[in-house]
Amino acid sequence: MDLPVVPPILPMLAKVASAVPSQPDEGPPQWSYEPKWDGFRAVVFRDGDEVVLSSRGGKDLGRYFPELVDAVRAELPARCVVDGEIVVPRQRDGRTRLDWQSLSERIHPAASRVEMLAEQTPAQFVGFDLLALGDTDLMNRPFSERRSRLRAEVGGGPSCHVTVSTTDSATAQHWFETFEGAGLDGVVAKRLDGIYLPDKREMLKLKHARTADCVLMGYRKHKKVVDGVGSLLLGMYHDGEPVMVGGASAFTAERRRELLDELQPLRVGDDVVAEGEPTRWRSSVDRSWIPLRPERVLEVAYDQMEGTPEVGMRFRHAARFLRWRPDRDPHSCTYDQLDVPVRYDLADVLDRTED
Template sequence: MEPMGLPVQPPLEPMLAKAATAVPAEAGVWSYEPKWDGFRALVFRDDDDVVLLSRSGKDLGRYFPEVLDAVRDELAPRCVLDGEIVVPRETAGRTRLDWETLSQRIHPAQSRIAKLSVETPAHFIGFDALALGDRSLLSEPFRGRRAALLDAVHEKRWCHVTRTTEDPALGTQWLQQFEGAGLDGVIAKRLDGTYLPGKREMVKVKHHRDADCVAIGYRIHKSGAGIGSILLGLYREDGELQMVGGAASFTAKARLSLLADLEPLREGDDVRDGEPSRWNSAADKRWIPVRPERVCEVAYDQMEGSGGAQRFRHAVKFLRWRPDRDPAGCTFDQLEVPLTYDLSDVLES
């Protein structure tokens, strides 16, 4: 990568966050902001020269040419910002984040990238500033970096600044409120903290909920020993059983135990093909269906999609079998529906 005329040079690891179960409550110590559910991105701009890097240092500019144009039009001429690339979509009259549409933007074909950049354009949400003009901000406290961020973003349409608060009660309230806009939780940053690349110096608090699901199938672990994942279903209003995701990451002992639980429910030698993975095309997506007779309790963070296309946003955690539960009672009605907020409520006004 060619050097840029900036006081902070790419590549650079972003500062990371460690998980917590509750929003830290010390008033006057923390700044709180919504946790955006998109692609983490570091933006380096030196006039017309723009570099857009992912958390792992990969070039995101080729997938989001419209973001490169937006950076040139709406950010300070020379700056380095930390933020998130998101794709908002209007749903039921409100604008919220759409992870599935964002994921589709990572495509090998340049013609497809060009088409999607027009049809589903992305936005950049800034939440930290690492440099402005000739000044590095890495050693400055977050209070100062936040002020520089506001100076660096000249919002017109595509580049924005996230909201923040120093009120721990409001930060805790946001954890629930802004999920309706498609966000992922809350981030807390120390007001006097410097920017430490690659270090887990921030705190993240995400949503966690429980649900009862029907086991509808399983995949054998890649080692060949036991279950690799359990496929889960919920009943829709029309009585159809819809696949909503899977539970994985079992210990070696649990993989064998779970196979013993589910194998007796297998009917014949039927093996079905699953949805291909855009992230890992080599992954074996074949799965074995079972009779929908067993209910398990799982922990999940959030759902994506709407109506009859809802599913778990991430892989869920298997908690326990629930022999006391009737599979027919595993419906979408049990899921907590977050309040609906418009994306504009989460941006700096």
């Protein structure tokens, strides 16, 4: 690959912020704001027909997204390096939103399934930074210039796009509060004069963070910690029935053993083991779990929910255990407590007009 920037390159990262950074009261703006995409981070390298979709860890994702490799050849400049996100849009409730589950299922070892999923759930690429164009290395140029050239060279689809951005902090705050319905994960702020620094946390990110009270429905044993809990299985009540909504699994080894002892009195029977759904690409994985009487309530932190009450809702990512809630009635843990985001269409978050 004969490019001024060659793979692998670790993408520039972001550190957590508590609020959208404001612009100075006087003078030109210092920040550019854009939605935080919740997909697979990828730096795309194209040198003619040669294409690499480099993951955050430097692995080529091209084998899992052959349709995106073809799209890059058709839609991106002949020689370029673009930082962005691989996403899978799906129609839901008459709108196009990102589908994390469909994206995750694309990572499959079987070529036949990869080919099938490429047709059924085709991926798209959303670019948000231009690192090289032709023989020019842009990494040491200010982001304002990289952004301008990105918009001039990339976008328009049907599969490769550019994210929307703004220099207005009030607009960024509005995006944070409303764009989650498109499947997004918050807001990112970038310094307009900043150069591209691989593997450095030079950007700022403001992510959604919420809490919910859940019923403890069961647990899975840990694969490596002997006599320890692997994950707590969480539920909520809908129409009077408990529904599984996800799990919480971040515990120390000592706490995993304590939890196992603590939960034994809640077992519905010493020999009762339930079977969960196998993952679609790892059907051999043991998905069995130990059901418990739905008597304990715990509070967890989460970022987003997927689905609707009609078809079922789940935490998009693993939740984080906060505390037990002995004061809560398990039947009071319903979908009604959830903060349901405004449902925006994906098209609202792609760059269409001038900033």
